[in-house]
Amino acid sequence: QKEVEQDPGPLSVPEGAIVSLNCTYSNSAFQYFMWYRQYSRKGPELLMYTYSSGNKEDGRFTAQVDKSSKYISLFIRDSQPSDSATYLCAMTTYTGGFKTIFGAGTRLFVKA
Amino acid sequence: DTGVSQDPRHKITKRGQNVTFRCDPISEHNRLYWYRQTLGQGPEFLTYFQNEAQLEKSRLLSDRFSAERPKGSFSTLEIQRTEQGDSAMYLCASSLGRGGGIGGYTFGSGTRLTVV
Numbered sequence: 180q181k182e183v184e185q186d187p188g189p190l191s192v193p194e195g196a197i198v199s200l201n202c203t204y205s206n207s208a209f210q211y212f213m214w215y216r217q218y219s220r221k222g223p224e225l226l227m228y229t230y231s232s233g234n235k236e237d238g239r240f241t242a243q244v245d246k247s248s249k250y251i252s253l254f255i256r257d258s259q260p261s262d263s264a265t266y267l268c269a270m271t272t273y274t275g276g277f278k279t280i281f282g283a284g285t286r287l288f289v290k291a
Numbered sequence: 292d293t294g295v296s297q298d299p300r301h302k303i304t305k306r307g308q309n310v311t312f313r314c315d316p317i318s319e320h321n322r323l324y325w326y327r328q329t330l331g332q333g334p335e336f337l338t339y340f341q342n343e344a345q346l347e348k349s350r351l352l353s354d355r356f357s358a359e360r361p362k363g364s365f366s367t368l369e370i371q372r373t374e375q376g377d378s379a380m381y382l383c384a385s386s387l388g389r390g391g392g393i394g395g396y397t398f399g400s401g402t403r404l405t406v407v
Contacts, residue, residue: 187331213395222295222382222398223334267333269395277347281333 182206185268185282194291198255202268202282205249209270209280212244214253217265217284226266227253258289295399297383303405304373311369312402316385323366324396325358326382327351334382340366373406380404 185202192198200214211230215223227242229235235242243252251270255262265284272278296315304310316323322341326334337356338348342363352358355373360366370377380403384396 183333185333215395215398220400220403222384222400223396225395225397228395269333277339279336281335283331283333 180205183268183270183280183282186285187283189286189288191288191290192258194258194260194289196258196289198253198258198262198287198289200253200255200266200268200285200287202251202270203249204251204270204280206270206272206280207246207249208272208274210273211271212242212251213269213271214240214242215267215269215281216262217267219264223267258287260289260291263287263289295383295385295397297381297399297402299402300400301403301405303407306375306406307372309369309371310373310404311367312381312383312404314366314368314383314399315364316366316383317387317397320385320387320397321363322386322388323360324384324386325366325368326384326398328380328382328401329378337368370404373404375406378404378406 183204213228214226217223232244232246239256241254265286267284268282298313324339325337328334336349337352338358340360355371358368380401382401384398386396
């Protein structure tokens with residue numbers, strides 16, 4: 180079993196829809212949680228990071244962390260065709276040594 | 292500062308040859324990371340530096356791989372005797388302080404390696 184599980188999709192939605200992307204994890208030592216967006220043939224770009232359970236909002240993006248369920252989500256409101264990309268979750272722990280694990284990424288297509 | 296720069300963007304090499312990639316991080320960032328990404332997968336951690344010290348190496352980093360960061364500035368990743376399984380995107384990232392806790396990582400655009 181992978182430490183971080185993420186549905187690879189693809190996920191196809193119409194423009195303006197609310198998108199929900201999710202990851203589950205098994206290692207309770209993870210302390211920091213991040214979401215990255217990656218366009219084709221580009222490096223990942225940080226969208227959101229958080230270190231506590233609850234919600235964090237930034238514009239059209241909301242990151243949600245539920246440590247008790249080991250579950251994180253990214254919500255995109257009013258989705259745009261320019262949001263079409265692969266979304267990667269990532270989590271980091273320093274317990275027992277540094278470790279950052281990325282999910283496999285979810286491919287999102289937003290249709291105009 | 293225009294972000295993290297990686298050179299070259301693409302590299303095609305024959306199996307058995309050595310290759311070297313360069314990464315120039317954001318100048319005020321003290322931590323530098325190397326990741327490898329294959330198609331349909333997330334980045335996998337290879338190694339990281341704090342200033343010039345290499346603090347952690349993944350078990351993925353076989354003896355054929357070596358990374359340096361002289362003087363705590365740019366970094367190089369060398370792969371000796373390349374194999375077809377080395378074909379991947381090699382990503383460099385930098386951060387100020389702990390990458391997971393303070394703003395995450397800033398990634399470069401990567402070097403795409405193809406071993407033929």
